[in-house]
Amino acid sequence: MKNNLTTKHIKEFTTEDTIYITRKSDKNNTLFFCEFISYNEKTGIVTAKAIDVDTNKSLHKNEIDAGLILSAKLDKCALYGSSVEDGFGFIHWFVSTGRALDPLEEYKIVENQMHIEKHPSFGLVSFNRSSGGNNTLFGSSIQHSQTISLKIKRATHERKYNNDWYHGSEELIEINLSQNQFAELITSFGMGEGIPCTLKYVNRERMPEPPYKSKVTIVQEEFDAQLHNFGIDLKKIINNATDILKNKSTITKGDRELIINSINKLVQEIQSNIPFVADQFKEQMDKTITEAKSEIEAFTENKIRSTGIDALKLGFISPTIPELKENNNEKN
Numbered sequence: 001m002k003n004n005l006t007t008k009h010i011k012e013f014t015t016e017d018t019i020y021i022t023r024k025s026d027k028n029n030t031l032f033f034c035e036f037i038s039y040n041e042k043t044g045i046v047t048a049k050a051i052d053v054d055t056n057k058s059l060h061k062n063e064i065d066a067g068l069i070l071s072a073k074l075d076k077c078a079l080y081g082s083s084v085e086d087g088f089g090f091i092h093w094f095v096s097t098g099r100a101l102d103p104l105e106e107y108k109i110v111e112n113q114m115h116i117e118k119h120p121s122f123g124l125v126s127f128n129r130s131s132g133g134n135n136t137l138f139g140s141s142i143q144h145s146q147t148i149s150l151k152i153k154r155a156t157h158e159r160k161y162n163n164d165w166y167h168g169s170e171e172l173i174e175i176n177l178s179q180n181q182f183a184e185l186i187t188s189f190g191m192g193e194g195i196p197c198t199l200k201y202v203n204r205e206r207m208p209e210p211p212y213k214s215k216v217t218i219v220q221e222e223f224d225a226q227l228h229n230f231g232i233d234l235k236k237i238i239n240n241a242t243d244i245l246k247n248k249s250t251i252t253k254g255d256r257e258l259i260i261n262s263i264n265k266l267v268q269e270i271q272s273n274i275p276f277v278a279d280q281f282k283e284q285m286d287k288t289i290t291e292a293k294s295e296i297e298a299f300t301e302n303k304i305r306s307t308g309i310d311a312l313k314l315g316f317i318s319p320t321i322p323e324l325k326e327n328n329n330e331k332n
Contacts, residue, residue: 035049137197140178170204198210
């Protein structure tokens, strides 16, 4: 049986090594001096045969004589040694890595160790601008080549080098917005139920493109339908009035009320309902024009930006801005 005080890692132990084990159920923390048998790295369990005990030898003599086999976690195992400085005995307890730590040693704390944290509530959100194509967007009256997308992903938090790093993983949702919808979104806190947006991806499943129909066509069809119904009502009123005036020798109070009510209905349709449709049409056209202008402005701005960047890369534009003279009228 060798002196194993220099064997500091449990993975290096053999059946010739000795080890101290205290039983989990032992409230007195009795130390059994044991012959090492094995160590299971997966479970962290040490198995050893008891050959002596530090106290109450008579109490445990029968167990030891019977060949007591002990199994314990690493934190219940230790080496016994003496201090070089003062000569007194002390215990080397094992840590989870499998090393027996000398209580008098000073161990540095590991610096800049990467720590990655995950949680169901962690997410990343981002806005991006995209160009190209004719994209149909829900709640918009025109098709768009300039869109803004919002993406939300699950995230992990990484802590390293005294800094925080956030990494996206599974994409949960992606939506598209027009320039107008985006502007309305960020300036309309707490107003209404929300701004229309177009779902593009939900849980990594691509959504079908929304149907597109010109708002001008829609309003025109609605107005045509209203005029069609107005014509039917007008024809019915004329027929009723003609029947009363031609076929009745005496016009009753009920006949008069029927004719008057019919005329009032026509007046209301002409003075209120038809102008309301016209106002709605004008409002829709103003909105469509605004959307179109925003689309053109976004396209122009994007083109100017990309052209300027390309020109700077090629060296056609000086990156320095010339100083302006304080007096524009100053003669050279």
